[in-house]
Structures are given as structure tokens and as C-alpha cells.
Amino acid sequence: MCNTHDHSHTARTVLTVEQDILQRNNLLAERNRGYFEAKRIQVINLMSSPGSGKTTLLEVTIRRLQDRFPIYVIEGDQQTSIDADRIALLSVPVFQVNTGAGCHLEAGMVNHAVKHLEPSEGSLLFIENVGNLICPALFDLGETHKVVIVNTTEGEDKPLKYPHIFREADVCIINKIDLLPFLAINLQTLRENVLRVNPRLQIFELSATRGDGMGEWCNWLKLKLRT
């Protein structure tokens, strides 16, 4: 078996442009951060593979918390407004960003969405990023917390194979624990792999569809909104 890191032929050109893009993104992210600080808005950026249950988690979380705090949602997807339509059914203000060929949300898109939503003082703003375990890690959105979601169905090794996003996050949700009896996965190994990549990660294990563990996750959010 051989091993290579050879992708230098396009690397130099890309690097310069990437730095420009990231630098521009970082400036706008700081502007977002200032806006959120000014209005004491807690902003939670949810990142995961496609189909990890971000929208279902959001729906269940909103139902549990919407009587206590004003909640707003920014939805990111390549195409369709399927997720935003689901959230809108809960009577929560939601803004859909379609990225087309793009693989992540950027700070500018969030800034634009926030100006439309005008979240109120002391509110909770969820950003559901584009389903992708790689690219969203690179783009600061000015959020208060980055949450990475990984599923029991995805195997134990995802944190090791896609470490960047786990390093950037401060919370990791292990979702779909209701399927554990039907899978060969070792939950303890997954937990260890998550912490091996980032020992500071706060882990919540839950099933959004069945409700297990939702209390702890919602209590954490409540605590954040009180402080």
C-alpha cells in the first residue's frame, strides 16, 4: 500500500484565492459576531453530513423551546426550500439560502439573512449549514457555538477521517442512538474517537426522533441563553 499527499499542481493558485476568500469571510464573520453580541443573540451553527438529522433535531428542539425564547432559523442547502418549509410549519421565522454548486454557508450569506430576519434581543438563532462534513469547517460565520452532528449509522471512524470539523466545533451531537440495537457500531469507540480529535468537545447522545437525550441538549441551550 502506498500513500501520497500529491495535490500540489493546483495548490499554489488556489491557496492565494482561498486566503482572499477566507480573509473576506473572516471580516464579515466578525461583523456578524458584533451584531449578535449587541443584541445578545445566541447563534448555533449546525454542521453534519447530509441526512444526519439536522432538520429533525431542529424541529424537536424548537417545539421544546419556542415558548421560552424567540427562535429564528437560517437554512442552507444546495437547492430546494424543503427544510425551510418544514421549519416554517412551526411558525418560526426562517430564511433559506440556496448555495447552488456551493458546499458551505459563508458569513456574507448569514449577514444578508440576518438583515431580513431581524432577530430580536436575547433570541436564539439556529443556522443549519449545508450537509457536508468538510467545507463548512473552514468558514467562520460569527456564530456563538459550532455544533457537529455525527450519526450512529455512520460508523466509529468519522472523527478520525474528517478531523477538521470536529476540531472547529465545541459541541458534538451523536444522533440516532435509537438505531444502536440494529448496528454493529461501538458507541464507546465513537465517543473516544470524537474526544481523541478534540478533547474539549461537549458530547450529547440523543435520538431526535424518539426524544432520548433531548432534555440535556435543551437544558444546555437554556443555560447559554441565561448567561
Added chain:
Amino acid sequence: MCNTHDHSHTARTVLTVEQDILQRNNLLAERNRGYFEAKRIQVINLMSSPGSGKTTLLEVTIRRLQDRFPIYVIEGDQQTSIDADRIALLSVPVFQVNTGAGCHLEAGMVNHAVKHLEPSEGSLLFIENVGNLICPALFDLGETHKVVIVNTTEGEDKPLKYPHIFREADVCIINKIDLLPFLAINLQTLRENVLRVNPRLQIFELSATRGDGMGEWCNWLKLKLRT
């Protein structure tokens, strides 16, 4: 609910560089294609979200076909050689590409890997792309067939939300059908969504872990190697 496509602020700079990169990639992809044609190598590019079971599918497929054809594998991941190590256990020549922060394989990486592997005349070469349902769609590798894998656990709407990769593929594998009894997903709706995005897609429904449907998939591969 509002809707925006506003990501034009960085679009122009990115577009030019992206065209350069894609053009360079396309040239190298054609070189790969010529190489594969010259040696009648069937090249299957497997693309999916992280954790959709690409490596398990590969393991089971290799065990069923390795007595009939020489098989080679190129593994793509951000980090680790976990997947290549699994394949190497089957005594199949395998080459691991680590993309670092990169979110997809490029034709140049495949070219480099092929020069190391030196696949024999009439062989079967699998490329396991980086786990990502977005970026790999943009990069032609010179492969004979693009196969997109989607899981029953990922919900019915993935083809609609990530249409590019489904449009680029000519085969769609719906994996993990053994979990259907425990999920709320409607398989018929998923199938319809796949075909709505790309009516030419050949669909295989299977469970790599339990073996259901593996016969049809392997027969299709055998047919490709005979023609």
C-alpha cells in the same frame, strides 16, 4: 419565509480560478481516460456522504469478484489510511490519497495513484472518493462509471437537495435497506426522487452488510468487464 441566492460578492474571483482548476482537471481526466481505454480497465468512482458504507460495499464486492478479475483500489480521505488498511487485508493492491483540507479527489491524484498501482489489462479499478455529496460531482477523474450511494437512513429528499452529484452519476446505489423496518423513510419516494433528478440512473437497492441485492450489483459489474 424569504429566499436568496446572494453569494455574488466572492463569486467572480472564484469563478476564474475555478475554471482554470476545472480545465486543468479535465485535461488530466482525459489522459486517465485514454490510459484506461488502452488497457481496457473498468474504473468505478464511488461517491457518497461520509458513512454511507462505501468501504463495506467495496469489501463485499471484492470478496465476490476477486477470483474472476484483477481488482485495484484508490482510496480518498481527508486523513488516515483506515479504509486502505481494510482493503489491503483482502490482498488487493490499494493506494491511499489523503486530501488534507481538500473535499474531493482530482484527476491528477488518480493519475499519480494509477502510475503506482499499474493496474493490469482488463482489470477493475475502484475509486472510493472523499465522503462528500457535493464537491466530487465537479471533478471528472476519467472514470468509466460514476456511482452515487445514498442510504435509507439519510431520508428521501437527498437527491432533490444535492442534485448535481445525482445528475453526474450513471448508477445510484440505495444502501442499508436492512434498516428499513426501523426507519420512517418511504423507499418508493426516495426511488422517485432519484429518478426525478436523473431519469437515466440505474438503481441498485442493497444491504452490503447483510448481502441483499449484492448479486445484481456484481452481475452488472461482470457484464461491464465482459463488454
